[in-house]
Amino acid sequence: MDLLNAQVTIVGMGLMGASLAGGLRGKCRCVVGAARRAESIEIALARGFIDRGTTDLAEGVREADVVVLATPVRAILRQLPEIASLLPGGCLLMDLGSTKGRIAAEMAQLPGHIQPLGGHPMCGKEKSGIEVADPALYQGCTFILSPLERTSQEALALGRALAEGVGARPLILEPERQDFLVATVSHLPYLLACALVATADATTSQDPAAWEVVATGFRSTSRLAGSDVTMMIDILLTNREEVLRALDTYQSQLCEVIRLVEDGDEEKMREVLGAIRKTRREMYPASQQVIE
Amino acid sequence: MDLLNAQVTIVGMGLMGASLAGGLRGKCRCVVGAARRAESIEIALARGFIDRGTTDLAEGVREADVVVLATPVRAILRQLPEIASLLPGGCLLMDLGSTKGRIAAEMAQLPGHIQPLGGHPMCGKEKSGIEVADPALYQGCTFILSPLERTSQEALALGRALAEGVGARPLILEPERQDFLVATVSHLPYLLACALVATADATTSQDPAAWEVVATGFRSTSRLAGSDVTMMIDILLTNREEVLRALDTYQSQLCEVIRLVEDGDEEKMREVLGAIRKTRREMYPASQQVIE
Incomplete structure (x- = not known):
């Protein structure tokens, strides 16, 4: 699977998720936004960040090749086990959390049909929310990738392509x-x-x-x-x-x-x-x- | 004496002094730059920051209506007594030092024919030297003025006009x-x-x-x-x-x-x-x- 043919579903349409979506638009087959609030989806669509959006998580990830959790760290820790059963086989499951140790431990528990990969882009803004999202946010920043032992080379390559797709520099680093x-x-x-x-x-x-x-x-x-x-x-x-x-x-x-x-x-x-x-x-x- | 008719001599052609000179050019009768190194004077002239320059301090301040010491705080403390005898009667003697307590104490000792006024513009750059000087440096910044009891209202008004002349907001504050x-x-x-x-x-x-x-x-x-x-x-x-x-x-x-x-x-x-x-x-x- 290469990025250009992938459906990428981004869970969470805040500053980081919406900016990632906007930066990926046109670089992959389809960018899907999943959020709790319908309003966030409307804004993401209106600003051209996503190809389509949904407030139904299961629907959003059902046919995804890549799922990126763009929520705060403890939300990611809650979402990982919840989302696992919803994903198709071989799906790359990434996150954008700022700390990686506990997320890696949680990822290690995921069912075998999922390819987990920790991610941490070193960018951001003082303000949060989709209102300040910017598809250029990731350009030139370092994007830390923390593969697990079980993560395949193919999955890692796809994660790398995603980081490079939004203009970031991937850097492989162990969680600790x-x-x-x-x-x-x-x-x-x-x-x-x-x-x-x-x-x-x-x-x-x-x-x-x-x-x-x-x-x-x-x-x-x-x-x-x-x-x-x-x-x-x-x-x-x-x-x-x-x-x-x-x-x-x-x-x-x-x-x-x-x-x-x-x-x-x-x-x-x-x-x-x-x-x-x-x-x-x-x-x-x-x-x-x-x-x- | 109003600013437009004044000769302003600035002692020290570093970032702060040269930027002040450049900002004052055209706003007073004549901007004179005084520096130890002939090279600084040459650069200040070449960049249009001063009307004329000298490495002879006595010559530079002899006919000044305003003298501004734009050197580090302890250089100011040394220069204040040295320069006093060189100044014409009624001359406004200001400084740009970042701390005011010891400078105010030293200014209080100056001969009676001098009008002392402490000054501290709240601007700067990470780099120093005339190479990074900018006539717009003072624009919009707060320019603290610390008059002594002996400072006349006329002298204070002239100091205020100088701060406003470079686009700064004067703020009267006691040294302590x-x-x-x-x-x-x-x-x-x-x-x-x-x-x-x-x-x-x-x-x-x-x-x-x-x-x-x-x-x-x-x-x-x-x-x-x-x-x-x-x-x-x-x-x-x-x-x-x-x-x-x-x-x-x-x-x-x-x-x-x-x-x-x-x-x-x-x-x-x-x-x-x-x-x-x-x-x-x-x-x-x-x-x-x-x-x-």
């Missing part, structure tokens, strides 16, 4: 390794941003001048605090150990930074902060810096 | 109040970003896949860690008490967030993280969110 990495590079920044907003709210916000002096720095650093709460709670609850470990390391690093300011040793500050600046610049080569 | 506010909304975010980069560097960076999975969230949250180190050290050393106080509050708020993840109480998480999200959204009304 992905959960460890995203705890630090994705979930930790969210919590730091939350603590920053809470700090400002507890102190400077009392001064009416506070928001007039907010520079672009606070804006960037606090941006993630505006993320969708339901999605983030799902992530934090299903990647708790790794997130707590990342927070622990962060606390130690923050203490180092505090000691640096307390000591006020200029040479030491120049050395440490200079090295950090260099590291940050290496993370994002100059060619990419304009879009920050 | 500005230092308290910016410690939380500007200096703290820099240090959090540094600790985040250090955390990633100490853990996930060991994995070659780490930078492939970095999403836009890490990019925003860590952005300030790329700030100019000399400027930031000056800021941290001259606003140390307020920065340490802000760090202390932040540590408490971070502990609250950690406890929230540890406890894993979904309702409590929804309440706390939801309130933080609401606060963040109120800080930046929807109309502004597109540019993040």
Whole structure:
């Protein structure tokens, strides 16, 4: 089965699902949207994201070659066993959940006629919902794929083609390794941003001048605090150990930074902060810096 | 003296000084650039930021109606007493330093023929130097003005006109109040970003896949860690008490967030993280969110 001949059914027409649908349109035989609310299907049809849509999950997946669960992590965990019996033999069952350990464990329990594949596209927006969906959302982003031992090479190739079809770069990663990495590079920044907003709210916000002096720095650093709460709670609850470990390391690093300011040793500050600046610049080569 | 008839001399042709000069060009009688390096003057002239330039400070300020010190905070502290004897009577002497307490104390010691006015424009870039200067840099930003008791209404009006001349919104703020506010909304975010980069560097960076999975969230949250180190050290050393106080509050708020993840109480998480999200959204009304 290649992508061009496949029927892809996407379950969940939020930001991620609807954007994926829109990006896949024309790249496969048929894009079907399945959602609980009829209104979401209407919008997806009106905006040309899907070929057809349904609020009947069983109907939506019955003839699918690929099914993608585009719902929050704990909804995915509930949906996996429910949906299994509805799928035709050989169907590729993917998800877009931000944490992979528990989903992989659940996928391992699926009946043998299903080909499971964990997926996690590293993109998103601060706002959620189909209203802000964009078929170009996945372009240029890394799309993590976490195959299970039982996942066939053919199924993996189809998942890869799907990621590439929406302009993303597939990256094969084991579930544990992905959960460890995203705890630090994705979930930790969210919590730091939350603590920053809470700090400002507890102190400077009392001064009416506070928001007039907010520079672009606070804006960037606090941006993630505006993320969708339901999605983030799902992530934090299903990647708790790794997130707590990342927070622990962060606390130690923050203490180092505090000691640096307390000591006020200029040479030491120049050395440490200079090295950090260099590291940050290496993370994002100059060619990419304009879009920050 | 109104701005249109004034000679404005800007000392320091880095990002902030050269951008201010470019923004003022044509809005006053003459913009003079003073810098240590002849090369900076050449670039400023070539890019049309100044009417004329000099590497001789005394010559540059001799006939000035306004002098703006656009150097790092501790350079300003050194320059204030040096420059005082060179200025004509009634000259407005401003600065663009990011911390105001120590500068205000130094300004209070200036000879009586000078009109001192602290200034702090809430804008900047991650990169420094005249190469990235932009006459539009100040447009729409808040420009804090901290007059001393001895500052005349006329001098303050001229400072206000200068800020408005480059498209900024003047905001009168006492030095202590500005230092308290910016410690939380500007200096703290820099240090959090540094600790985040250090955390990633100490853990996930060991994995070659780490930078492939970095999403836009890490990019925003860590952005300030790329700030100019000399400027930031000056800021941290001259606003140390307020920065340490802000760090202390932040540590408490971070502990609250950690406890929230540890406890894993979904309702409590929804309440706390939801309130933080609401606060963040109120800080930046929807109309502004597109540019993040």
